[in-house]
Amino acid sequence: MVTTDLLFCFIIVIVSSIKIAYTHKTCRHGDIDTCRCDLVNGSGVIDISFGNQDETPLYKDLKGPDNTYAYNPCYAFSSDDGITGLAALGNDGYGNFGVGQQKGASWNTDESGSLFILYSSGDKYFNSTVNLFCDDQKTSNDVIAQGTDNTYTNYVFDFSGPALCPIVAPEDNKLSIGSISLISISAIFFVYLVSGIIYKKTRTGATGTDLIPNKNFWSSIPGLIKDGAKFLVNRCKYRPEADYDNI
Known part of the structure; x- marks a missing residue:
């Protein structure tokens, strides 16, 4: 349930960032x-x-x-x-x-x-x-x-x-939407990680890597990525053989 909620939060943040990026069609700041x-x-x-x-x-x-x-x-x-x-x-x-x-x-x-x-x-x-x-x-x-x-x-x-006539202003080093989105996602992940560790430490007495919230989910991600890559490669290489009747 926690994993589902986390993924949902990530999706909301990403979609919101994309929406903001495409809302302003003419001017950067509105x-x-x-x-x-x-x-x-x-x-x-x-x-x-x-x-x-x-x-x-x-x-x-x-x-x-x-x-x-x-x-x-x-x-x-x-x-x-x-x-x-x-x-x-x-x-x-x-x-x-x-x-x-x-x-x-x-x-x-x-x-x-x-x-x-x-x-x-x-x-x-x-x-x-x-x-x-x-x-x-x-x-x-x-x-x-x-x-x-x-x-x-x-x-x-x-x-x-x-x-x-447009005047090119000197760079003011303001963060781009992409940078803001990355910082926001990183902050959410950090809060999630710290909160999960504190919860598992105080409520379950976990130690070591068991302190990582949803450990099984995160440890499965490399394998899921690998399986997904293999699936895509195999789909691209797959060519159905022609079905001929025996003479």
Whole structure:
């Protein structure tokens, strides 16, 4: 029973580590971030934390084909008629309407590998897609409002400039997910081993190698590995003979 529980714990730790490793598709430290993305492909960090921090948009009066827009990277702003928490705002000439909130902003890549940030509005009806284009030949970072796509609920902005180019940060010697998983598994095994030894020593009076918890199981592992290897080799070598009738 103890052996089964131990194996179950190991499986849970490994599966959880794999799940964490594959959860973040775009940014190493999480795709939900309003300001910064450390790209999983190792190309560097994109930091858009240069937006206004005074509740006003850095980019305003952006003329689109249909409406006028405002956008502020990283920090939320408010409209003059009381819409708060905004990343992007539209105005159709009759009034303002939110097309994206900073809260929940997610970094993504499309099928071609192009990077964009997706913002959802407070009512979850409208979205804004901000396409990011690295252009280190420019001296400023600019936003162009493209209007809605063919869904009529997603507003598209093109954000380009040198700030959208990944910057390779110096190694900070942080542990990788694999290292964390290995340390976690080793710690669990150590606790299991020490607890088992103490239990067998105090409760059963075991000595020597008999102190090892589930000794028979662990001593059988080399043999099981050997048998498994032999099975695989023999399966690969096995070729069924043709079944011919005698003449």
